[in-house]
Amino acid sequence: MTESLYIHIPFCNRICTYCDFNKVLIKNQPVDQYLDALIAELEGIEQTNFRTVFVGGGTPTALTEAQLDRLLTVINNRFDITEEFTFEANPDELTPGKLDVLNTHGVNRVSLGVQTFNEDLLKVLGRSHGYRDIFNAIDHMEKIGLNNYSLDLMYNLPGETMDDLDDSLSHIASLKPKHVSWYSLIIEPHTVFYNQIKKGKMTVDDDDVEARKYLYVIDGLDALGYPQYEISNFSMPQYESEHNKTYWKNEPYYGVGAGSHGYIDGTRYYNIKPVNHYIEAMRESGNVVKEKIILEKKAQMEEEMFLGLRMNKGVDMARFGQKYGPIEDVYGEVLARQIAAGHLEQHSGYVSLTQKGRLVGNTVFMDFLLD
Numbered sequence: 001m002t003e004s005l006y007i008h009i010p011f012c013n014r015i016c017t018y019c020d021f022n023k024v025l026i027k028n029q030p031v032d033q034y035l036d037a038l039i040a041e042l043e044g045i046e047q048t049n050f051r052t053v054f055v056g057g058g059t060p061t062a063l064t065e066a067q068l069d070r071l072l073t074v075i076n077n078r079f080d081i082t083e084e085f086t087f088e089a090n091p092d093e094l095t096p097g098k099l100d101v102l103n104t105h106g107v108n109r110v111s112l113g114v115q116t117f118n119e120d121l122l123k124v125l126g127r128s129h130g131y132r133d134i135f136n137a138i139d140h141m142e143k144i145g146l147n148n149y150s151l152d153l154m155y156n157l158p159g160e161t162m163d164d165l166d167d168s169l170s171h172i173a174s175l176k177p178k179h180v181s182w183y184s185l186i187i188e189p190h191t192v193f194y195n196q197i198k199k200g201k202m203t204v205d206d207d208d209v210e211a212r213k214y215l216y217v218i219d220g221l222d223a224l225g226y227p228q229y230e231i232s233n234f235s236m237p238q239y240e241s242e243h244n245k246t247y248w249k250n251e252p253y254y255g256v257g258a259g260s261h262g263y264i265d266g267t268r269y270y271n272i273k274p275v276n277h278y279i280e281a282m283r284e285s286g287n288v289v290k291e292k293i294i295l296e297k298k299a300q301m302e303e304e305m306f307l308g309l310r311m312n313k314g315v316d317m318a319r320f321g322q323k324y325g326p327i328e329d330v331y332g333e334v335l336a337r338q339i340a341a342g343h344l345e346q347h348s349g350y351v352s353l354t355q356k357g358r359l360v361g362n363t364v365f366m367d368f369l370l371d
């Protein structure tokens with residue numbers, strides 16, 4: 001049984017300077033035709049029960065109220081969502097009208113793209129929202145009782161100081177969101193930031209400063225009652241992102257929409273990315289999958305380790321055993337080596353990264369590659 005479904009809305013009202021997600025500027029896009037294709041893809045899924053559904057992007061809240069209502073009505077009619085129904089939102093787009101539509105259709109969690117509370121840094125990031133929009137969106141959510149929301153932030157921003165991190169921490173202390181995602185800015189090729197760095201017009205923190213900021217964020221959030229549960233995710237007890245845990249536990253999921261990917265029966269599939277090609281393919285053949293990769297057992301075991309070690313709880317050794325056979329038979333030597341190096345530890349049936357291991361996570365992950 002596949003517990004999770006991801007739905008992709010690839011439109012944004014403005015393109016941020018750091019973004020390399022699969023998205024396009026919404027202006028002049030065939031949004032209604034995209035929804036036709038997306039709905040046809042959703043209707044092709046036979047399973048009707050999901051524990052978690054996540055609508056992400058792009059920015060799903062770039063859709064109009066009528067478009068949101070249309071999409072959510074289809075989701076409601078087709079699927080029974082038993083636990084977590086998350087919608088990604090930008091603060092300036094989370095109007096009372098759109099929130100009403102989400103609320104009416106049973107969305108029970110919002111992932112709010114705040115990024116930073118510093119107005120100047122928001123401008124550097126090219127975000128469409130300003131400082132005040134964040135509080136307006138939160139006010140609107142709280143007024144209708146939708147108080148299960150995540151604040152999604154970034155650190156390691158150009159020109160960011162430790163005071164900016166303190167400022168974000170103090171806002172978290174007063175707003176008391178249920179969940180915080182706090183990612184380090186990654187400079188990706190084909191972004192405005194990448195080009196600015198190449199031309200010497202912008203610099204970002206070196207690795208030491210980045211590591212110091214990371215530890216500062218972890219400790220600061222922990223002190224506020226948000227223990228880390230994944231490399232970049234923190235929550236109050238009982239409010240971890242159930243949907244994202246599906247990915248980290250290497251469990252199957254469906255992905256629907258342009259550029260989405262899914263993982264079903266040991267096969268990863270990747271949908272066509274460009275919006276127009278996705279629409280055309282759905283119209284012409286009803287097949288929007290561009291590529292399928294059947295993962296051999298070796299690749300499945302490697303992914304189980306890479307993904308599972310992202311979580312503080314780590315990899316469930318009994319679960320690994322049920323899926324692939326005893327973990328010691330496959331990774332006995334690696335586990336012994338990394339535990340001796342102080343990078344891994346074993347506890348109550350799990351193997352996980354230590355604090356020291358988390359700082360050199362990629363090196364540890366490499367050790368789990370099988371010949």
Ligand code: SF4
Binds near residue numbers: 014019057059
């Ligand atoms: S709103 Fe999100 S998806 Fe859209 S450009 Fe900005 S970061 Fe990328």
